[in-house]
Amino acid sequence: MAFDGITIANIRKELDDTLTGGRIFKIAQPEPDELLLTIKNNGAQHRLTLSASASLPLIYLTGKNKTSPMTAPNFCMLLRKHIQNGKIISITQPGMERILNFEIEHLDEMGDLCRKLLIVELMGKHSNIIFSSTSGVIIDSIKHISGLVSSVREVLPGKEYFIPHTQDKENPLSVTREQFMERVFAGNMPCFKALYTSFTGLSPAIAHEICYRAGGNADLSNAALDEDGRERLYRSFQEMMEDVRTGSFSPCIVYENNAPAEYAAVCLTSYPENARKDYTSISLLLEDYYAEKNTITRIRQRSSDLRRIVSTALERNVKKYDLQLKQMKDTEKRDKYRVYGELLNTYGYDVTPGSRSMTALNYYTNEEITIPLDPTLTPGENAKKYFDKYNKLKRTYEALSQLTLETKAEIEHLESISNSLDIALKEEDLVQIKEELIESGYIRRKGGSKKVKITSRPFHYLSSDGYDIYVGKNNFQNDELTFKFAVGNDWWFHAKGIPGSHVVVKSRGDELPDSTFEDAARLAAHYSKGRGQEKVEIDYTEKKNVKKPGGGKPGFVVYYTNYSMMIDSDITALEQIE
Template identity: 65%
Template sequence: MALDGIVIANVVRDLNSTILGGKINKIAQPENDELLITVKNQKTQYRLLISAGASLPLIYLTESNKPSPITAPNFCMLLRKHIGSGRFTRIWQPGLERIINFEIEHLNELGDLCTKTLVVEIMGKHSNIIFCGDEGKIIDSIKHVPAQMSSVREVLPGRDYFIPETQHKLNPLEAGEAAFADAVFTKPMPLGKALHTSLTGISPLIAEEVCHRASLESSQSANTFTELERIHLYGIFTHLMDDVREGNFTPNIVFNGKEPVDFSSVTLTQYSDMSVRGCLSVSEVLENYYAVKNTITRIRQKSSDLRRIVQTALERNRKKYDLQLRQMKDTEKKDKYKVYGELINTYGYGLEPGAKKLEALNYYTNEMVTIPLDPTLTPQENAQKNFDKYNKLKRTCEALTDLIKETKSEIDHLESISTALDIALSEDDLVQVKEELTEYGYIKRRFAGNKKPKITSKPFHYISSDGYHIYVGKNNYQNEELTFKFATGNDWWFHAKGAPGSHVIVKSNNEELPDKTFEEAARLAAYYSKNRGSDKVEVDYIEKKHVKKTNGGPPGFVIYHTNYSMVIDSDISGIKTGD
């Protein structure tokens, strides 16, 4: 699930067949760590997206455009100055490194032909885009790396560019059998780990694939295999490297239902129980695979402030709730003091002055009890002292009962908001969540008056296998709207039992729903709840007319009785989405 050396080799092959020889028409920097280069080649326009993001480094051709800041960042302006009308003359990958070099010819200010190199390093958190002169000197980079950040290599203007060789890995495209065996089979570690830690550009995914093709256990120590097993593994590996050298790539995405779980530029035989979708190009693979992941990453960044507010409030209320429960537990002994007072009044007439205890028969349990006494008080005063303790604990219990109910309600409300943040897929989805936090005082309203923001987010819409329309609320406001304004009495209502989540409404059209539709609606309720990902989720369902709003409760909170329940998984693959 990473851009390994094989995927990069596939990218280089595709770029050589599309933009090599093309002229740079436009350079933009939509994000701080991202470039979008428009190239014209043979009457065709291409857009090359390059991201050096620490969490999601990427490079692929795309048809999509992205808005850029009005004032271009300095690195973007530098590239425009030097190579704004340049031409790609060479695109190559050193060895099987996760690096792509773009050699670009351009005319300098004097009209002389010059060559520059744009180096794209796809290396996780160390990813970078580095612009170098014709002698290998760094002109600038999208990320500066001073000596304080890295003792291995500085990436600063004026420094020499070089590929850091910190791990001394073997180039798999040039590895002979003896070198391969020495690098892999001498290590006392699992075979899969020995492969990806010894060979450049080989990811854990590819290492696992090689072991699977060779029918060898990847978890077995690499130095325990027989000579025949070693020869067999090397043969499988060599065949894979031959495909890479010859450009025999098969870009594909592996799906578990509807969810993409992995991708590669070679066929992945290890996922025999999942579906594989082949793509025309590796750019199509990367764009499709990371579209959802990138959206989720971006929206999580934009919702981080809201999450922090919700989490802080949750932690505060959970601590308060635990304290209240402990205090309530202390009040459980209140009845003991009432009994003590009654027993002292009953048997205290025979006590001697200054007595420190009274042993008496508890006529409620028919057992002997020892009652501690204050020797400075009379029996009547000791009895009253116990009655006072009883009354105090009784008042505390009554007050705590209401407080605990209020605190639990607030925790449930905040957990429902937290789930809504997990469900959100766009900034529009966050608007209603922020408005709810503002309405309930977790965020101060910073604009004048009581004007509410424009709401454009809509519930999810699905269509069951039998053609019935299913709607899923994304947050508490949408849950309230769906249940009490959109749904009619004979529509069916679904919700994960005992867990924060979405209200799911099935429009019944006054017809009896098929079993398949009930199951699909329940899966949606399980998926859009806190229990998403569980194999078994209990889901309540009932006709909407039996669902009532809680008095004075937050939006989307309901009560219902005589409901049906089913236990189901949260896999919604195969459920058709609506408009």
């Protein structure tokens, strides 16, 4: 995610409104590259997280505390010595750089007032937190960068601080119309790329939004724009920069498939309104966004072993199934060999000894047929040879007919487990999936270990008409929902022909409105392998029509009476009940 200059500008305004004039009460360093400042201002206490993590640099206000090491690191001790109880005079952002400067007033060892700068650089792997004098001499930094590491700039005590200009980009806040036209419309590239490669602080998402507001296609080549199109793009760009200058921010998160996909400090009108969540605070947005992202990442990491087991088993079964189908195709010749044997027994007396073939009338089709012969064998021996081939292929066909059904059922079962792993949101959701893999023989239960306690429960939604809708998170929950929880007149939904969750609507004996059927169908589409597709076909029927075949895999059901509908998988308008 691009932590761009506009986001920094929004944070600067929020921190300026909240922290300027306040005093630094506590300084902690919970991580090697992270600071947590406690600041008191206007009778309130605020916590500020400053992270220079290479993978996730951040700065935001938070209500949460973090445990610090028993012995404070050297950089933390230095800051405590100089600026603890210091007053924040100003918070500034140079141009649209991803940098914030905190000017702090404090008393030195002689009791005289002096000022220092705490500089937070949020530049991906180059992120750093630097403590310097107002004259620009570095006192220390949370990361030391020597000349061996970077040829652009050394960040070491005693060195001069400066902002490295490694890219030839303009400040979007001060660019003139002539400069804009000259930079954006030079060369030949998509309009959105021309914007974010020409100006500091613009991410691809913001560049897309500027193009959208100008009424153009972001992927359209800049060379294809006429004078009117260029003027609209410039006006859209200037309107957004004016919002940045005046501090008119509208932070929002955009969701795709119920997961956070994008965020920005401005309203991303290029996305549907029901896919956006608006915020009044950029700090709250960042905390929510990365908390959700971290949850998804953590679940992915925790489920990686299970995914590997399922993927390996699935790959093995698919190969086995392909081989079985190939062998089945080979058995299609069995009836031909049977006919050869029968015709040889019927007409073989006419065959001349040593013949390599025989032509006879096939009384099944009334067509002449040529039968290859082994010249060293009699017609009767040739017939026996063909009957032996027929019987062998017949036995193979009968065996494979059952084996292919079993292998196909196993593939469908593993694909349903894979879908369960995709929709798992919490660690307890993985417990039941692991238990299913143990019971299916894919994981060996550790000696002496008992079944773990199951705390995961199905998803619970409320339809737009107030009806309760339940969605199974895995095959065990699917079976429980369908055969223990649902009653005969409740409605049951499932994506047609693809792995997915069982969805049950509690009808309460009512005749359900059409909108509730659509809500349940959307949930069935979303919690299936078809989510993200424009349309998914959903089967639905009353629960009493759904049966569990004897010996069926977990989650496997059959039904012969059903309705169908095509629906999208967008569930953003549905209310989820915890």
